Amino acid sequence: MGTKRAGRRRVSKPAKKKRAGSEKSKLNETTTFDDDVIEDDGAISGDLDDGTSYFESMDSKYRASSKRVESDDLDVREEHELGPPAKGMEALKDHYTQAFFPRWREFLKSNVSILVTGLGSKYQLLNEFARQLDGPADAPAVVVVNGFNPHASARLLIKELLALTPSSSRPSLPVLSSPIGSLVRALDRELDKKVVVVIHSIDGAGLRTSENQGALAKIASECSNVVLIASVDHVNAPLLWDDHLWHLFDWCLQNASTFDSYAAERRFSLNHGSHAFIKGSKTGTSDERKVRGAMMLLRSLSTNAHGIFRILAENESVGVTEQRLFDIGRSRFLTTSILGLRSILTEMQTHDLIQTTRTDEGNKISINLQPDQLATVLKSLD
Numbered sequence: 284m285g286t287k288r289a290g291r292r293r294v295s296k297p298a299k300k301k302r303a304g305s306e307k308s309k310l311n312e313t314t315t316f317d318d319d320v321i322e323d324d325g326a327i328s329g330d331l332d333d334g335t336s337y338f339e340s341m342d343s344k345y346r347a348s349s350k351r352v353e354s355d356d357l358d359v360r361e362e363h364e365l366g367p368p369a370k371g372m373e374a375l376k377d378h379y380t381q382a383f384f385p386r387w388r389e390f391l392k393s394n395v396s397i398l399v400t401g402l403g404s405k406y407q408l409l410n411e412f413a414r415q416l417d418g419p420a421d422a423p424a425v426v427v428v429n430g431f432n433p434h435a436s437a438r439l440l441i442k443e444l445l446a447l448t449p450s451s452s453r454p455s456l457p458v459l460s461s462p463i464g465s466l467v468r469a470l471d472r473e474l475d476k477k478v479v480v481v482i483h484s485i486d487g488a489g490l491r492t493s494e495n496q497g498a499l500a501k502i503a504s505e506c507s508n509v510v511l512i513a514s515v516d517h518v519n520a521p522l523l524w525d526d527h528l529w530h531l532f533d534w535c536l537q538n539a540s541t542f543d544s545y546a547a548e549r550r551f552s553l554n555h556g557s558h559a560f561i562k563g564s565k566t567g568t569s570d571e572r573k574v575r576g577a578m579m580l581l582r583s584l585s586t587n588a589h590g591i592f593r594i595l596a597e598n599e600s601v602g603v604t605e606q607r608l609f610d611i612g613r614s615r616f617l618t619t620s621i622l623g624l625r626s627i628l629t630e631m632q633t634h635d636l637i638q639t640t641r642t643d644e645g646n647k648i649s650i651n652l653q654p655d656q657l658a659t660v661l662k663s664l665d
Contacts, residue, residue: 372542376408379539384412387512390535391423391479396503396511398485398532401540405514406483406547408539412512413481423477428490430482430513431548433570435489437498438654440480441466442600444502444509448473459654460596460661463498471506482513484548486520495655496523500531516545574656578663580634588627589664590617595637595650596661602640602647 390397399405413425426443428435442459445466452473457465480502482490490496503511511532515521524532581589594611595603603611605624612618618627628648631637638651650657 376411376541379408379541380411383537383539384415387412387537388416391510391512394507394510395535396532397513397537398534399512399514399537399539401538403541403543404516404545404548405539405541405543406545407543408541409481409483409512409514413479416479423479426478426480428480428482430484430487430490433488434653435487436653436655437463437490437495437502438466438658440502441470441498442654444470444474444478444480444506447476447478449475458597459600460657463494463501467498467501467505470502470509474506474508476508478509480509480511482511484516485513486515486517486523487548491523492655494658496528500524500528504531504533516548570653570656573652574659576634577636577652577656577660580631580636581660581664584627584630587612587617588630590615591624591627592631592636592650593661593664595648596657599650599654599657602642602649604645604647606645608648 387397399409410427413427416422417425424447426440426447428440438459441463445453445456445459448456448470456469456473459466482499484490485499490499499511502509581592591608591612594608594615594617598607605621605628609618609621609624612624618624628637632639635651637648639646639648652660
């Protein structure tokens with residue numbers, strides 16, 4: 284038993300030595316290099332390092348190309364030499380002029396109103412379109428409305444449109460303070476030429492009231508010879524119209540992002556002493572106070588004074604002399620003496636509700652309110 288076990292031990296030990304010797308010889312074969320070859324190739328360092336020699340050897344396999352690109356072959360320019368971005372904006376406007384203007388003419392010819400949306404001011408773009416429309420002899424008449432003007436109103440637009448009617452029909456036209464419905468019906472009946480109304484910023488401070496938007500919608504839907512092309516600037520502009528008004532306008536939406544600044548609109552508002560883009564501006568609140576003051580003054584006066592004020596409103600477009608006002612007032616049993624009339628007029632003039640203008644026919648009296656303000660005051664008297 285002992286002999287057999289010793290034999291087994293003598294057999295196993297040489298076998299282990301043989302395997303160890305072979306592995307050691309293989310290791311010597313793979314790690315022994317000629318120093319001259321290593322130094323010439325530069326791929327592997329003869330000293331042991333921190334393990335970066337493998338990556339250095341891989342990098343050495345890729346050599347830079349001998350082909351070089353000379354700097355003269357490249358159009359390298361500094362940022363300030365590239366030109367202003369306005370060149371790209373001008374190219375964009377030229378694209379709109381060539382691609383959009385013919386389409387817009389066809390829309391307007393078919394009585395389709397256009398609403399121009401997009402980023403940037405559309406002021407110059409629509410002005411250029413209006414200028415091109417006004418060229419040929421058979422071109423429609425063009426009326427431009429600056430909606431960003433705080434004093435803009437639908438009644439002022441109607442006044443301009445009434446001026447385009449034949450002179451023979453003007454005496455039969457209703458006065459400007461008449462209800463919007465009767466004014467629009469008169470326009471549809473008497474206007475005998477095509478009129479394109481260009482409205483800059485229909486969502487502007489002067490036109491965003493429900494009364495003005497309703498009047499503009501009536502003009503667009505009921506006047507067969509009037510068609511609108513308008514721009515919007517505010518992101519919430521569509522909230523101005525409910526389903527009914529949107530149906531009356533029947534807009535064809537056109538996206539024309541000019542990326543232009545609002546310099547024209549801003550300069551206009553500043554020149555007129557107002558901040559039209561600021562909600563609750565001083566101008567807006569001043570106009571509201573003026574209307575409220577007029578209504579409070581008239582409430583403090585007699586019903587006969589209300590009748591005198593209505594006579595002034597009926598003759599607002601031409602003005603009326605004191606004698607003419609007295610004659611009309613007496614025929615309506617509103618006053619019996621010139622002194623009584625002057626007492627009423629003095630009260631109104633003291634509060635800047637009326638003003639007197641010297642003319643060849645004499646001193647004419649007119650109301651010191653904008654048409655939309657006058658309409659609001661008259662409505663409060665009903």
